[in-house]
Amino acid sequence: MRQDKDTRLEVIKMIITSQEVGRQDDLLNELAKAGFPSTQATLSRDLRQLRIVKGHNERGEQVYLLPEQKRYQRISDTHMTVQQINRLGAVSVKFSLNLAIVQTPPGHAAHVAYDIDNAHIPEILGTIAGDDTILIVLDETAERPNVLNRLAEVVPETRKE
């Protein structure tokens, strides 16, 4: 079920960034529509794991928000999916010793790095993002195929070196 769970978490993020949802029951309905029926208890756990925040929109109505969203700015303006970014230009990964370099279209490094961080890949010690380049520091024992596989979940259509 791991894969299903990860997908469900992604769907949750998509839903709350594409529309205003203010109650878990509403979110449950949307999830069911999207083919991920679940229960309120599980959703509550998911929201905590995603560090999703409950705030208010300009009208004072309650809305769920991703933590990196400031105020009521919708993520659709700023947070593109990697698929969307990929349309703008390739995202590539290259290795050197215990480092990996990810190239993104200009301006998108921070966002991709955020997704990589959130994938919690154990072999990745940390990332630092510039404008269109991300430096990834790997564990000394990291095996590149593994890292590449895990990265592929976050950064699809990656062009290996």
Added chain:
Amino acid sequence: MRQDKDTRLEVIKMIITSQEVGRQDDLLNELAKAGFPSTQATLSRDLRQLRIVKGHNERGEQVYLLPEQKRYQRISDTHMTVQQINRLGAVSVKFSLNLAIVQTPPGHAAHVAYDIDNAHIPEILGTIAGDDTILIVLDETAERPNVLNRLAEVVPETRKE
């Protein structure tokens, strides 16, 4: 009472930026201590008016946050000590070859890096800070225990891997 209300709203903001509060009842207690007794109903309205958000800290515990706060970054006009930052979430150090990666709570990498720089640890050639990650480049001959000892003065409660 309008004046009192405005003051109370300010006090609410002060409280939630100076400590982690996860429940309205707790916030009520703090308000009372500060000389602004109120009720849960009023507080709920105040929070909506302030557009205060309820999210989760690193440990998944619930916390109230100002909307303009990124993630769990706390407002601080003064430079927070690492001890203070540590309360917001662990600061950890990991090594890989000639590099060390320090993870901090979101938004605090620059502060911690500044402290590290100022410790003038000879084996540290330099640091680069992102939002929540610091890359440290070590001298080729650096010995990790030494570096860790020196770092511990700056970054207490460090968790080696």
Added chain:
DNA sequence: ATATTTCTGCGATATTTATGCAAAATTTGT
């Protein structure tokens, strides 16, 4: 395969938060 860990559902609550309504306080207009 077997053991171990993680995840989920299912109630079943306990806890927390929001709100309708009426009263009290405050402001405004005259």
Added chain:
DNA sequence: ACAAATTTTGCATAAATATCGCAGAAATAT
């Protein structure tokens, strides 16, 4: 200053959310 209008508040209660114990399913590790 008085009355009307507006805002604020408390109370009671509704609504929403978090959590618990537990059993079984699924994934991971040995």
